[in-house]
Amino acid sequence: MRLSTKGRYAVTAMLDLALHGDNGPLTLADISLNQGISLSYLEQLFAALRSKGLVRGIRGPGGGYFLAKKTKDISIAEIICAVDEWVEFTRCAGRENCQSGQRCLTHSLWNELSSEIFDFLDHISLANLVERGTQNQNQHLSYSGSQITSSSMAA
Amino acid sequence: MRLSTKGRYAVTAMLDLALHGDNGPLTLADISLNQGISLSYLEQLFAALRSKGLVRGIRGPGGGYFLAKKTKDISIAEIICAVDEWVEFTRCAGRENCQSGQRCLTHSLWNELSSEIFDFLDHISLANLVERGTQNQNQHLSYSGSQITSSSMAA
DNA sequence: TTTTTACCAAGTAATATACTTGGTTTTATA
């Protein structure tokens, strides 16, 4: 998987868009100023976000970008995937030089962990983050994913 | 934050070590063969893992590496941090050109999300992954972190 | 004393990141 600064830029920009709310479209120049990201780099990120149907762009004066979906329907995973692409690796699929089993086992375990991280990020929406910002400071984000306790895993 | 292929290599190698269990130390040459990672690159990764007290190396014939702690006491976050270093960004700390508030808000929201991801990975241990491997296939990993439901966040 | 291993340092090639330059459309508005 990947999840580095590029995805962070995208999430930060999308958050900016979400916080701006319904005050008309927000220009990339504004986001560039707000977040300290170069305009052209934002253009590239937003080309990806647009192609994935996460934002809509309006040309001409008074134009800009706004979210193409409700904030509750946009997950962090979606945003990161749009710009970073979530790679599934080690698809050794049992054949080839994986006869020992050991290799395949670590691979499949990593793949599970990878998709678990995906699920985690997929269950946090932009709306969650925004709501979090408009409330008091001492709460934490939630993970409302598969409700499995640690006891269900131990032994 | 960062969490790219380098961290994946480290986690995969540590998993290999964990699965190997108590059958004496495992050589980097073995891991290199098992996981398809270059020996010298592994050496670099293990130098970091060793300096963080996650593994111990034994020199000479019959030597190799073994885990320096119990698998239940080694979290995925620890492993990734050892090789990838977890960066805290956007420490604009309220001053400078953050008067608008908007910028600081997105920054602090991202920082919260970042530490939430850290907590998530910090609550998954090597033991969890290994146990997962020795059981049947249809279970999922658990996140036994802060038990907050989504309802506690919504409005 | 030979071999096997960890350990170490200084490189390099390939790739990804973040940015730059120089455009073209579209569209509101003066």
Place this chain on the structure above:
DNA sequence: TATAAAACCAAGTATATTACTTGGTAAAAA
């Protein structure tokens, strides 16, 4: 209708990171 503001697009470049290479030294078992 001309101008300017914006999205949109393509092709570059500098920097940093990733993954690997080379060529060692040090420790310890046989």
